[in-house]
Amino acid sequence: MALLEVKSLGISFGGLRAVDNLNVSIEQGKLYGLIGPNGAGKTTIFNLLTGVYKPSDGFITLDGVDITGKSTIEINKAGIARTFQNIRLFKGMSVIDNVKIGLHNGNGYSTIEGILRLPRYHKVEKEMQEKALELLKVFDLDSEAETLASNLPYGKQRKLEIARALATNPKLLLLDEPAAGMNPQETLALMETIQFVRKHFNMTILLIEHDMKLVSGICEELTVLNFGQVLAQGETSEVLNNPDVIKAYLGE
Amino acid sequence: MKLRNKFKFDKRARQSLITYAMVIIAFVVVQILLATGSMTSLMKGLLVPLCVYAILAVSLNLTVGILGELSLGHAGFMCIGAFTGAFFSKCVQDVITIGWLRISIAIILGSAMAGLFGFLIGMPVLRLKGDYLAIVTLGFGEIIKTVVNVVYIGRDENGFHFSIKSNMDLNMTENGKTIVKGAQGITGTPKDATFTIGIILLLVTLFIVLNLINSRDGRAIMAIRDNRIAAESVGINITKYKLMAFSISAALAGSAGVLYAHNLNTLTASTNNFGYNMSINILVFVVLGGIGNIRGSIIGAVILTLLPELLRSFNLDNLRMLIYAIILIVVMLFNSAPSFIQFREKVTAVVKSKLPKKGGVN
Ligand SMILES: Nc1ncnc2c1ncn2[C@@H]1O[C@H](COP(=O)(O)OP(=O)(O)O)[C@@H](O)[C@H]1O
Ligand SMILES: [Mg+2]
Numbered sequence: 001m002a003l004l005e006v007k008s009l010g011i012s013f014g015g016l017r018a019v020d021n022l023n024v025s026i027e028q029g030k031l032y033g034l035i036g037p038n039g040a041g042k043t044t045i046f047n048l049l050t051g052v053y054k055p056s057d058g059f060i061t062l063d064g065v066d067i068t069g070k071s072t073i074e075i076n077k078a079g080i081a082r083t084f085q086n087i088r089l090f091k092g093m094s095v096i097d098n099v100k101i102g103l104h105n106g107n108g109y110s111t112i113e114g115i116l117r118l119p120r121y122h123k124v125e126k127e128m129q130e131k132a133l134e135l136l137k138v139f140d141l142d143s144e145a146e147t148l149a150s151n152l153p154y155g156k157q158r159k160l161e162i163a164r165a166l167a168t169n170p171k172l173l174l175l176d177e178p179a180a181g182m183n184p185q186e187t188l189a190l191m192e193t194i195q196f197v198r199k200h201f202n203m204t205i206l207l208i209e210h211d212m213k214l215v216s217g218i219c220e221e222l223t224v225l226n227f228g229q230v231l232a233q234g235e236t237s238e239v240l241n242n243p244d245v246i247k248a249y250l251g252e
Numbered sequence: 253m254k255l256r257n258k259f260k261f262d263k264r265a266r267q268s269l270i271t272y273a274m275v276i277i278a279f280v281v282v283q284i285l286l287a288t289g290s291m292t293s294l295m296k297g298l299l300v301p302l303c304v305y306a307i308l309a310v311s312l313n314l315t316v317g318i319l320g321e322l323s324l325g326h327a328g329f330m331c332i333g334a335f336t337g338a339f340f341s342k343c344v345q346d347v348i349t350i351g352w353l354r355i356s357i358a359i360i361l362g363s364a365m366a367g368l369f370g371f372l373i374g375m376p377v378l379r380l381k382g383d384y385l386a387i388v389t390l391g392f393g394e395i396i397k398t399v400v401n402v403v404y405i406g407r408d409e410n411g412f413h414f415s416i417k418s419n420m421d422l423n424m425t426e427n428g429k430t431i432v433k434g435a436q437g438i439t440g441t442p443k444d445a446t447f448t449i450g451i452i453l454l455l456v457t458l459f460i461v462l463n464l465i466n467s468r469d470g471r472a473i474m475a476i477r478d479n480r481i482a483a484e485s486v487g488i489n490i491t492k493y494k495l496m497a498f499s500i501s502a503a504l505a506g507s508a509g510v511l512y513a514h515n516l517n518t519l520t521a522s523t524n525n526f527g528y529n530m531s532i533n534i535l536v537f538v539v540l541g542g543i544g545n546i547r548g549s550i551i552g553a554v555i556l557t558l559l560p561e562l563l564r565s566f567n568l569d570n571l572r573m574l575i576y577a578i579i580l581i582v583v584m585l586f587n588s589a590p591s592f593i594q595f596r597e598k599v600t601a602v603v604k605s606k607l608p609k610k611g612g613v614n
Contacts, residue, residue, distance in 0.1 A: 052481070071484075072485060076486060076487035081486065084481075084482065084485075088479045089478075089482065090479055090482065090483075091479070092477070093478060101471055101472065102486045104468060104471070104472055104487065111496065114468055114470075115463045115464055115467065125467075164482075165485075165486070167486070168486050
């Protein structure tokens with residue numbers, strides 16, 4: 001059984017059918033691409049998968065567990081973590097604290113233990129510090145651990161968001177236009193990082209991009225979306241040769 | 253690498269230590285001034301209120317600066333603490349005769365009660381944000397004050413009697429004594445509050461707030477402040493942490509109220525002590541000291557409490573409000589105007605470059 005199963009998922013905003021009859025299944029360990037022009041409904045799908053929006057129709061199962069209609073918090077605990085198209089960091093906090101927020105639910109001590117600085121506080125904080133640094137190292141951010149998140153350059157902010165999402169120890173990682181606003185070199189480096197993350201953490205990744213070339217380089221499977229509808233779906237090479245896709249999306 | 257992380261970790265602990273040290277030094281200085289007899293009676297009278305206001309400012313900063321929610325009802329929680337504590341101390345006045353013990357228990361009870369109310373009020377109102385939350389908390393603060401004004405509680409040999417109408421409605425026997433007397437409040441609370449107890453309470457407050465901020469829960473609270481949606485996306489329970497911050501903030505305000513009540517002969521709930529005036533005053537301390545800056549809250553509370561008195565003693569009484577306002581504006585500009593911040597950063601950079609470089613750690 002696939003890790004993520006989406007069955008006839010749909011949502012309407014008033015009269016607008018933002019996502020209609022979406023069926024996707026993503027196997028464990030796959031790097032899956034979701035592409036389509038602006039306004040196609042890609043981010044809306046992420047919001048449905050993470051419980052930000054409640055679907056009007058359809059079902060979502062993660063690793064055999066029905067998560068349809070669950071809250072964002074429950075879904076994160078069930079194993080889905082995400083990044084945002086418009087970066088959402090904890091700006092007033094340091095880089096490492098951003099990652100520690102991601103580690104929050106996996107590592108615990110009580111409020112009293114925290115205030116009284118009991119032994120468990122020191123033990124767990126030390127563990128969190130180590131884990132957070134380890135994650136930051138993967139993204140080459142460890143030397144900026146104490147920098148204020150808002151002081152990071154744009155590209156690093158995107159990386160930090162990925163690190164924070166990974167800190168929640170997810171089964172499925174959703175990346176919403178991770179390369180947006182990056183120059184070609186940065187984009188290339190990011191794609192390498194994403195592939196590294198996939199191998200290193202044995203992670204299943206669903207990636208949104210509107211740049212077709214970019215995704216085709218690293219994704220094994222694609223879903224092409226247009227006006228909330230699935231235009232084409234399947235192996236990357238097949239999808240790219242699909243006449244509908246060529247006509248409607250690639251243009252000329 | 254190891255060394256640097258240790259150093260950075262210590263930096264936060266060091267900041268906290270500086271804050272504790274500041275309070276302790278202030279305490280020692282005051283003790284010296286008292287011992288040498290160089291403190292006016294007016295200043296002596298301000299010592300306990302200074303502690304009260306500092307605790308209130310620190311506790312409000314937890315809600316405003318750390319949780320990032322505007323509350324205008326802080327004085328309401330102070331009021332609950334004050335009346336709970338004073339009520340307790342009046343009841344046990346003859347049973348517990350050791351002042352510090354009596355007020356310590358009163359502080360625990362008062363802050364527990366205020367914390368409970370913070371929790372109960374927080375549950376519905378923390379769903380609101382920004383201006384809406386500010387208005388609703390303002391309303392609750394006023395409701396608390398108003399309700400306290402109509403409460404009558406008395407005691408006779410049959411136990412406690414309660415009324416919200418009048419003293420007569422308590423239906424007590426001839427031996428009955430009224431403890432809480434409606435708008436006339438509570439009279440004759442033992443004056444157990446001392447500067448030393450105030451400073452200890454301030455240190456305890458600082459200990460709780462600073463350690464909370466620098467812990468897992470504090471990070472969750474600040475994450476909600478910085479980006480609610482992102483916090484939810486990594487599984488932070490928004491309601492839980494908002495309520496936690498708000499209730500702790502209320503409980504600490506309650507403890508300040510207990511201290512306040514044990515410094516007065518007559519405790520009444522009026523607009524000036526527990527109304528929106530007070531809530532706004534506390535907020536001004538926080539804003540002046542820097543939102544989210546705990547040490548600043550103490551400094552803000554102390555400066556703004558002492559300033560009017562100092563101006564009075566310099567015979568600048570008629571210019572008092574003017575100078576007060578000017579200082580407020582200047583400090584706020586200094587703290588938040590972009591050009592001022594740039595200027596400050598330039599100055600610190602110049603100063604730093606003049607200083608000899610520390611070896612080893614960069
Ligand atoms: N909360 C909402 N309310 C109304 N319309 C929305 C909402 N969220 C998204 N939409 C609409 O759904 C469509 C798809 O948006 P989105 O998923 O953000 O597109 P993209 O593929 O660029 O990420 C757009 O027309 C957008 O205006
Ligand atoms: Mg989008």
